[in-house]
Amino acid sequence: NAGVTQTPKFQVLKTGQSMTLQCAQDMNHEYMSWYRQDPGMGLRLIHYSVGAGITDQGEVPNGYNVSRSTTEDFPLRLLSAAPSQTSVYFCASRPNRENYEQYFGPGTRLTVT
């Protein structure tokens, strides 16, 4: 099993550009999440999904969209990048809503200039 994979590993964007961060898992997990990690702030939940076709907002959803057309994939779209979105983005998955043992992807380091 590859676990949770994310692409790209690094990305530099100019203000106003859009892009999609890819996330996939091969563990047949129902619950997937996107977090951002900033220095001194811990991981903050952006969006999450409890299954294919179902997504919802987390703590800091503004400026981001998600979709979940399959169990395996959970892409995160930045609509119009801003310098405040410079961060490390982690995708995570876990078996279901009740099982909190979560597995993370390797992360995407995004810089917005």
Added chain:
Amino acid sequence: RKEVEQDPGPFNVPEGATVAFNCTYSNSASQSFFWYRQDCRKEPKLLMSVYSSGNEDGRFTAQLNRASQYISLLIRDSKLSDSATYLCVVNSDTGRRALTFGSGTRLQVQP
């Protein structure tokens, strides 16, 4: 007040030392507690769950104190490879079934 609070450290300890970290949480309805380990520029990885009666995994012991709303992690016989940031994680967001992460405590084990 943050939902999950940790001392950021760093804790600098010699090899072989015993070190303990505490973490406090604000939501008394929280039911699930975890410690994650994060190496520099890597993803967090689950270290251990924390059970009500306390639990041990090799050199690592986790304790939960519901009355005072804190959890602890004790590392005995520290190794150089234990150097990392330790994240306290709580399911304080019971509506979303989401996890809330502390900012982490950095441990540096020195030879």
